[in-house]
Amino acid sequence: MTATAEAEPEVGAVESFTVTLKILRHDPDGLDGREPGTEYWEEFEVQAHATDRVLDALHAIKWEQDGSLAFRRSCAHGVCGSDAMRINARNRLACKTLLKDLNPARPITVEPIKGLPVEKDLIVDMEPFFASYRDIMPFLMASGPAPERERLQSPEDRERFDDTTKCILCAACTTACPVFWTDGQYFGPQAIVGAHRFIFDSRDEGEWDRLEILNDKAGVWKCRTAFNCTEACPRGIEVTKAIAEVKRALTSGEV
């Protein structure tokens, strides 16, 4: 062991640092003499700890510096999927991204997710995204009388679609997709993941209704396997793989 000149940090102490957040703001009302609908970058400095997430920094800005900053968040713990945003040019959940993992020495850029109309600051209109999800009929379709108890399924049958049950509809995948950026008609990765969850569910009987919808001009064949969705997913879902499985079901005719 060699002795170090610097003093060892106190055991259990949390590192503290100053971080700059560069936020792409959108002002629909035109306050402070701006044109309505102006987009501009604004920088904020926040004192943060190593345990703080981007969401904590956004809270600090909203609560202590500029109350007009608008963003969505609900649970703040990576479950509700409300606070997907583009942080340092990648789609992430603000509540699952630690500031210390983003190189706090440089300004951290925060933008709204791309491809959906911005309403204010980091808030986008999610309606086109949810409309695509509704289109693939995300509910159990079964014939015959409902059983008195639960519909049983073997662990192997459950495993088949386990990955796509993790989706929280945060839109990080769909708004990371280059095809969705240029063509808003494309269903997008999330709707295909949502369909995959029911198509490969042994209890569901609506698989061919959903597959026929995804065989559409705006369906799975628009996918160019860019893998942006898989990289963006905060839940670690293998989105591109799920899309490929839907393509295979359509080409082979077997689910």
Add this chain to the structure above:
Amino acid sequence: MAAPELTTPRQRPANLRTLGRTQRWGWMYQRISGVILIALIFTHLFVNLMVGDGVSQIDFAFVAGKWADPLWQWWDFAMLVLAMTHGTNGMRILVDDYARRPWLRATLQWALLITMVVIIVLGSLVIWTFDACPLDSSGDLMPGVPSFCESVV
């Protein structure tokens, strides 16, 4: 508070099945033709550049010799058609993705289609009507033909 109105986000095409099939066959064709092209092109490169004297053997006589064999005529014809349709299909997908204005999209799609047809027709004509030693009306060799023609006729 009123419940949000549920509306269909996109115009459904009148004949969804036909359109869907076109997309699917386009996707499958791209993959199948790609695999065949890999085999065709690498064999072509191997035969032309590695076998025999390699790249230095390629001249008019070499091409004439290959096209005297129906196998190579069909080989080159398959490469021509597959490469042109594969490339045009890929460009069609790019145009679909990025040309948003209908008139621009239609113009580019037609330009692509016409270019493909013209090149395939011209290329096929060369492959199938190629004659290394053309004769004139009196049955003699035309002037300017390569010297090996005298031993052929």
